[in-house]
Amino acid sequence: MTRKLFGTDGIRGTANLDPMTAETALKLGMAAGRHFTRGSHRHVVVIGKDTRLSGYLLEPALTAGFIAVGMDVVLLGPLPTPAVAMLTRSLRADLGVMISASHNPYQDNGIKLFGPDGFKLSDEDEAAIEHKMFNGLESYRVGSDHLGKAKRLDDAVGRYIEYAKGSFPRGLRLDGLKIVVDCANGAAYKVAPTVLWELGAEVVPVAVNPDGFNINKDCGSLHTEALRTQVVTHGAHLGIALDGDADRVVLCDEHGAIIDGDQVMGLIGASWKASGQLRGNAVVATVMSNMGLEKFLGGHGIDLHRTGVGDRYVLERMRRDGINVGGEQSGHIILSDHSTTGDGLVAALQVLAAIVDSGKPASQVLRLFDPFPQVLKNVRVSGQPETVLGEAKVKAAIAEGENRLNGSGRVLIRKSGTEPLIRVMAEGEDKPLVESVVDDIVAAIKDVAA
Template sequence: MTRKLFGTDGVRGTANVEPMTAETAMRLGMAAGHYFTRGAYRHTVVIGKDTRLSGYMLEPALTAGFTSVGMDVVLLGPLPTPAVAMLTRSMRADLGVMISASHNPFEDNGIKLFGPDGFKLSDEAESRIEAHMENGLAGHRVAASALGRARRLDDALGRYIEYTKNTFPRGLRLDGLKIVVDCANGAAYKVAPTVLWELGAEVVPVGVTPDGFNINKGCGSLSTDVMKSQVVAHGAHLGLALDGDADRLVLCDEHGDLIDGDQVMALIGRSWHDNGLLKGGGVVATVMSNLGLERFLSGCGLALHRTNVGDRYVLERMRRDGFNLGGEQSGHIILSDYSTTGDGLVAALQVLAALIVSGKPASQVLRLFDPLPQLLKNIRVPPDLNDTILNDPRVLSSIENGERRLAGSGRLLIRKSGTEPLIRVMAEGEDETLIAQVVDDIIATIGKAAGQ
């Protein structure tokens, strides 16, 4: 079954434009509620959100859909995506929902669904929910006496704070560390500074004044200049930047130099391997991860297993083959001993633990390999061409030419975004000038094919 509504990370789009409308959200709630109603008992869904203005529109619409098919709703308020996944399991809920467009600007929003096990839904489950939406929902409505109820969970933040702190090694504290934490004016604006402070750190908070419009705006994991400058200005030991729903982590050292997800996976992978905690004999990452990570892990006697882009595909491989560490270069780090999805704050605590144990500055601890030159550029294309432009003969010829030029010395990866009408072009190799030329040539050709 093919999916039309769901992308690589739930449903996403511009708020108040299909499919991110109140009407579609209500229908999605009805369809998902019906799909997860199994057995003669009161069924429950938990709903969290980030700080976007449109969350006030989508949350009640989803609530109406779920209650109309007899499902009770527990509203969590602004909370990170991994917190929703955790609470879905701990509350024995039948379904979890996160309203967020992650790192996108406030104009966008999205809906992510979690099953009762706290894991994101499979492609098959999403396809079946779409089928319910297409085949009509009137028959799924319950009688007035069987309607669901909605209530708010007042201590949701406290539950996640305690859960997160318990992933930090016992006996360690963050005393003496000054940490800049950029919460992107998003879902972690309360929990992240609180967790670090309660563990003993001196916290310099950034991006903690959400107003519905400023999520990810000039801050967070995709806009790290503020974090870097604050680390230098305050003489901090480390900087942490989360994205809008806090499932992604990017760091910088005491000099303000960035540390990406590949370096984080290298650090945690080696640390866990040395302590007998790493499962599967390696790490799972996507095709975007740098070849330098693969070489580093190989030197530690570990393998790097690659998947398609998207943390859901990383997690599927981890679950299938018994790995407990995986992630993406962009900062989605999955530690399956603790979380069922990427968790920026939990990953940060593992990094901080390694930093404390080493007694060395972040610039030494967090740079375990020299990455090969890698260049990624995006080009926006008309939505109606997003699925077909890579089959244009001119584009195919440009890609083939790039592969010939990189043969034996690098690699080329071209893919369409699963969440936006973008084509992403990435090249990696020993020759920085060559990979820049290859990427620019392909980007130019795609632009011409798109009529730009």
Template sequence: MSRKYFGTDGIRGRANGVITADLALRVGQATGLVFRRGEHRHRVVIGKDTRLSGYMIETAMVAGFTSVGFDVLLLGPMPTPAVAMLTRSMRADLGVMISASHNPFDDNGIKLFGPDGYKLSDDDELGIEQMIDADLSKKLAKSAALGRAKRIEGVHDRYIEFAKRTLPRQLSLEGLRVVVDCANGAAYRVVPEALWELGAEVISFGVDPDGLNINHECGSTSPQALRAKVREMRADVGIALDGDADRVVMVDEQGHLIDGDQLLAVIAESWLEDGRLSKPGIVATVMTNLGLERHLAGLGLSLVRTAVGDRYVLEQMREQGYNVGGEPSGHIILSDYATTGDGFVAALQVLAVLKKLDQPMSKVCRRFEPLPQVTKNVRYKNGTGKPTQHAKVLSVIAEAEQRLNGHGRLIVRPSGTEPVIRVTGEGDDPDLIEEVVDDIAAAITEVSTAG
């Protein structure tokens, strides 16, 4: 069944465009009704990032949930993984994170968590979608059964303690100079404080949110400022989170960027040595560099690939029993600790290795040489069918696979948000990769134009 509201990571769109107060209210009502199970007093925790539109959406969702009898516990600005953790910790029936992650301030979104702290299943989301557009007037709570709302104090301290407990109790970050970029987002308070409590010398920026500057020239999707700051301050390491802190990239002492693939390699190898991997391997996506797969194979570890999206990574982890997974973008899921990606907890695992090895970050986090990778986006007209299923395109892809002859990979996939086909190739011969990607892109352009 096609979806009207939910995408791969909740509901997301332009604030006061797609994401209106009316929609937020109805999502609150619909979600509350779907999860109103049993006769107990139901509760929902709601967190948000620092976008200006968060006030509007939060207030509307409070109205929606209380109108169907849910008590609402308001957390204020908190990282997405903190909301997931607190949903379980506070025995709530639901958790809500109001955020558009790494998007600019004028977007916003609604992420939903079940009582177990995991994002909702497809079936639950479809049930909510059907409720959103239904007449709910006869399903609302009676006057005496309306919900209450209150702000919860001390939640920042709870998340800080949770994050610190993912490290050995005796481990200290004393002696490390750390630059942290919080993207003017949800982690602007908790992460610098936690690093300071762990003993690091902390230089922070992206910690002055004004409602409009979240992810603006800062954060994990714009790490140039972090790279410059690390060099300027002669820091040992830089950490860049995104707007809701569920992803992370890092920077070494020379200002070089360390992406999610390298961070996964560090964590996987460390956990293998410590006997902490639940299975001999990790889960990643089709976009994960082949260099990582080869590196892991040399360690006797497998790499299970999924579709792009941390949701699909987590599904495979749960189904097959892996406890480490992630994406090149820095969504890293460590299921021993969290039910969703947690950029800060992932960064702490890397810092622990840095302290253990007592080596520069540039050496610790250069575990493999990435293979050259080329991506081209080919736009096509809506209504021209599916270019990737055309016989000519399939023929060109098959020919490209033969030319690579096992020395590279091709990924040809449609965008989930726009009429674009993304053609990615990687392999040992960069010139060959460039050629085959160009050939496939040209074939897609030809058939979509002819259609």
């Protein structure tokens, strides 16, 4: 079976337009509920959401779908995605659901599903659920005496706060540190400032007044201008920017300089190896992570394994090889000792632990390597990207570019999963050479696609 509704991270689209409608959510609730009804026990699903207005549309529709197939629903309200994954396991639930479009604007929304183990579903499970949505759905309804029930978990916020604090090393505190935290007017607007304050930090909260429309608007991990300004203005020691569902993080040092996920992975990988915590003697990242990270980790005797773009592929490799540190340059950091998915707040706490341990400023602790110059250009094509990439002229241009870099860099060509685009990226120590390689490959693609 193939998937049409599900993408690399659940179902996503413009709210109240197909497929992100109440009708789709109702069908998804029924199909997913049926798929995870296994055994004779009372089945339970937990549902969390971010702060988008459309959460009020999708949450009750999903709830109705689950209740219709006899599954009890526990409503969490606005909470980070990793909190939903954690509570799915903690409550011994059969399924977890997060309603969020992550870093997208409020007009979009999405639905992510977690299995009873707290991990995102496999492609096979998603395909099976999608098949049930459009085949025999009516037969899954239970009798009126077997309908599910719904209740709200009043202490969900407190449970996640304690969980996040538990990831911070015992014996350490954040006393004396001033921290700016940008919550993107999203799911972490309550929990993130509270966790930092309870650990002893002086907290400057930013974007913690969601109104249903302002999630990710000029704030959060994709829009860091406000964070940088606040860090410098307040003389803070560190800035933390989360996205709408708080599964990714971008940091800012005391000078207002942005720190990406590659530097964070390098720091955690090296510090965990030094303390004996690193498993598999490796870090997992995607093909987009900078070669500077690879070189830095290699200098510490740590391997870097690369996967396709998407945190689910990073996690699959981590689970397969027994590795406990992985993530993406964009800030999805997965620390499997603590979480089954990316957790921006938990990752930030590991960075803060390193800062406290070292007694050094963030700019020294987090500037571990100079990234190799990296150039990325998107080329829009009228035909199928696979056909264009198969043309002899394009293949020759790519091979020539790799030869010119001569082991001092790399070329990465990939097609977009959502648009008729070919993404051309190259990186290496010589920036003019890298730019020239990308330009030549782009020119070849344009000639063929014209």
